[in-house]
Amino acid sequence: MSTPVLPDRAEVVEILSAFGQRAASSVPETLGSLELTWLTAEFEQRYALRLELSDEQFEAVRTVDDAVAVLRDAVLAAAPSPGAGATGSGGVTRS
Numbered sequence: 001m002s003t004p005v006l007p008d009r010a011e012v013v014e015i016l017s018a019f020g021q022r023a024a025s026s027v028p029e030t031l032g033s034l035e036l037t038w039l040t041a042e043f044e045q046r047y048a049l050r051l052e053l054s055d056e057q058f059e060a061v062r063t064v065d066d067a068v069a070v071l072r073d074a075v076l077a078a079a080p081s082p083g084a085g086a087t088g089s090g091g092v093t094r095s
Helices: 009-017 033-047 055-060 064-078
Strands: 049-051 092-094
Touching (some): 009 064, 033 049, 049 064, 055 064
C-alpha cells in the first residue's frame, strides 16, 4: 500500500487563490467561512473525497495552517487500511 499524497500549505494557498481569482500572495492567513466552504468543495473535487466535517471541526479552522492540518487528516483518514472497505474513518468518504 502506498502513502497518500498529502496536501501542503502551498497547495491549499493555490486552491484558495482561485477564490476571487487572486494571486497566491494575496491569500490572507485568516480564513472566513466562505473561503473555507470554497476550499472544502475544491478539495473534495481534487481528492475525490467527501468531507463530513462536524460543526466543531469546521469552526476550529481559522487559518491556512488550520485548514492544512484538517485536510491532511482527512486524506489520511480516507486512505484504505488493510482489510478496510471504501469508507475511511474521521468523517471522510471516498467518492
